[in-house]
Amino acid sequence: MNVYEVFLKKAGKEEFRHAGSLEAADDELALVLARETYARRAEGDQMWLVERRHIVVADEDYVAPNADKPHRHNDGVRVAERRRAGSDRA
């Protein structure tokens, strides 16, 4: 048996979202089980099934360091100060 991860998407601008997982013998049976388990009340109209063993998982230590690169953001503080100073003068 294989473990599959189930993703659902509603029409429109929403992205695919992880709904949960299931165990099935093959892709066709996984689709049947996914529809009956995760979309009984039309929770989505598009569905992706991915075998869990095919998901590439990144290490958190690899992903997380990008949180400490402030040069990739701009907090807008300097511009805001200048604007405030400008409106005080007016």
Next chain:
Amino acid sequence: MGRSWGSVAEFEGFLDAGGIVEPVDAMPDEYRQHVFRFIELHANSELMGGLTERDWIPKAPGLRRKLAVLAKTQDEIGHAHLLYMVAADLGVKTRVEMLEDLFANRGRFHNVFHYQAVTWADQVAIAYLVDAAALISQQAVFKNCSYGPYKRILRRIVAEEGFHMRHGEEMLLVFAEGTAVQREMFQAALDRWWWPTLHMFGPPSKPDDALLRWHIKSERNEDLRDKWVQKYATLLTGYGFVPPDPDLRRDPESGRWVTGEIDWAPLKATFANLGPDSARRVADAARHWNETRWVREALESVARRAA
């Protein structure tokens, strides 16, 4: 991969700050065991509840109700499926091991599924009272549970339990507005199900309850029970039914309902699978498991061919 903590105290600090644990994290083993047992109990209860519900599909009065009970059965079995997947990912037991333990009478499930539903009114009492109790407990877990996969999967389970409750109250209306015989029928069912429903929340939580300390549950058993009593004592008496508790009264000052003393012996019997209907229910579930063995074997041969 996943996070780890230097000590249990550090882990508890993470939980107290609202941290959410994921299956890849190196969680303390005791936490893993507690979460696992809690989810396994929930999964078993959904499955046993679904199987009882199924017994009532042919007996439900009218096509519309048969369809509703059919859908509800599918929901409960579906919930069991979702929960067994989440529990299996904790790596304590596989999905099949949990099922085999349950059918070999080594598993546990909620007390209310250790009693027999005698008439259709019992089934309605279960839908109206027991499902509401389950919903109150699950909502409390869903709001604040520290184990991510369980919290996420509860979102859909809680939504569907909401449908069941509305269905239950609609069916109750038929009895409440019905003939004297119908009203007596529901009263008799209420007499059977009132106390088991109060028991369902469990004995008062201990001060050092690990489930509370680790934010697996967020509210004490007695508080959840009280929430249910306040709402359902009002609704039931409003429909003219009488809960079978001679000491049930409204506190004259606060206006809140106060129940009589709860006898915990029947609940303790269900913990050991020694409730009035435990043996029949487990044997019935085991029989289905054995009768469907050929389906699982056929599926496994498909999986082997696909590999």
